[in-house]
Amino acid sequence: QSALTQPASVSGSPGQSITISCTGTSNDVGGYNYVSWYQQHPGKAPKLMIYDVNKRPSGVSNRFSGSKSANTASLSISGLQAEDEADYYCSSYTSSSTHVVFGGGTTLTVL
C-alpha cells in the first residue's frame, strides 16, 4: 500500500481537461510544498512534470499544472492530447523516517 493515495485510473477525451488527485497527510503533502508529479509512458523512464507543487521544469507544456489544498495535491492537464496517455505518479517529501513517498500511480486514458 502506497503512502500517497491516487485514483487508479482517469480518462478524458481529446481537448478536455482532467485532474488527478494525490492524498497524503500533514506529514507529507499537507506539511510541505515539495510535491512532484511524474509522467511515465510504457517501457520508458518517468519524466518530471511538476515540482514544488506547481512549478514546471523547462520544456514541459503549460497544459500541465499543479496545485495543493490541505493534504491533497492535484495535477491538472488541459487540452488533452493522445500523447498525454500515460501513467502519472505523485511524490512528496515526508517528515517520517521514510523521507520520500510515492503515490500508487494513475493511468490516464485519452478516449
Added chain:
Amino acid sequence: QLQLQESGPGLVKPSETLSLTCTVSGGSVSSTNYYWGWIRQPPGKGLEWIGSIYYSGSIYYNPSLKSRVSISVDRSKNQFSLRLSSVTAADTAVYYCARHSFVGRLGYLKSFDSWGQGTLVAVSS
C-alpha cells in the same frame, strides 16, 4: 545535457547481492546542489524509492530496505552505485538512477529531475 546510465547484471540468484552502477555524464556527482538516487519499479507496479547519496557521503535510505541496501559514490569515476543484499524474487524490478534535488539548508529531499533509462534485474535461480 545530463545523462545517467545504469549498468550491471540483469540476472541475480536468490540470496545473492544485486550490484548496479550509475554513470553520470554532462554533469558531476560532486555537485553541491544535488543528491543522487536509486528508485525501483517491479513489473506492472509503482515506483519505490531506495535511497539517495550526496557527494560528501551523506545518505538517506528507505527504512524498508535499509538493512539490505548500501549506496556509494565514486567521484573520480563520476559514478554512484547500489548494492542490495539477500535478494529474493520480490526484488525483481526495473532499477532507475536519478538526480535528486533537495532543500540545502534543511536536507529535505525533493524531486527526481533527470532519470536513467532503467535496467531490469531479475532474481531467479
